[in-house]
């Protein structure tokens with residue numbers, strides 16, 4: 267008997283078992299109870315609910331503290347009400363997002379969507395009228411093949427049973443990646459880079475969605491653009507927030 271003939275039924279069975287049980291979306295361990303994460307990886311993706319500023323997500327060291335506005339947001343509030351996020355942009359969360367965006371790990375779509383929904387549900391807040399993703403410029407969209415913010419927003423809109431406004435915001439020009447710049451340069455780089463469709467956003471309470479909050483420059487520009495077009499309220503949801511404060 268050839269070795270392939272012996273191996274084939276074993277591999278088929280293993281594949282079936284693996285398929286039925288599900289695999290951890292991070293480390294690919296077989297999960298008898300189903301997915302999406304094994305206990306070890308789930309432990310490394312904690313949902314942050316306390317010790318944070320509800321407007322900009324700045325984190326204090328004490329996770330059990332109730333959310334309270336930070337001094338910056340008290341003196342200069344951002345152009346949105348609440349910032350929802352799942353956790354810090356570090357460890358497994360960072361690896362998941364980088365793999366998703368830059369290494370075609372598109373199968374992580376559902377996991378990242380589930381993390382976004384968990385972040386939104388973790389804090390009391392109003393359900394928006396519609397969900398708007400931060401748009402990518404067409405050129406970068408063609409290069410990457412998908413807009414990560416749109417995919418996260420899609421899962422949220424479905425969960426909230428609210429419309430997804432794919433064209434609520436659009437890029438009016440391509441901008442160099444924000445990661446190259448400091449705060450002041452980021453603000454200048456992104457200024458005037460978006461346009462909103464008043465017919466879609468006027469009079470609405472919107473949930474604006476992006477993958478990562480770093481300095482908030484892009485989200486501020488998007489929220490201001492939406493408000494200039496007549497939207498009455500903006501909340502923001504990102505998967506992760508950097509801890510550079």
Ligand SMILES: [Zn+2]
Pocket residue numbers: 290291292293294295303304305306307308
């Ligand atoms: Zn795992």
Ligand SMILES: [Zn+2]
Pocket residue numbers: 319320321322323324335336337338339340
């Ligand atoms: Zn703040």
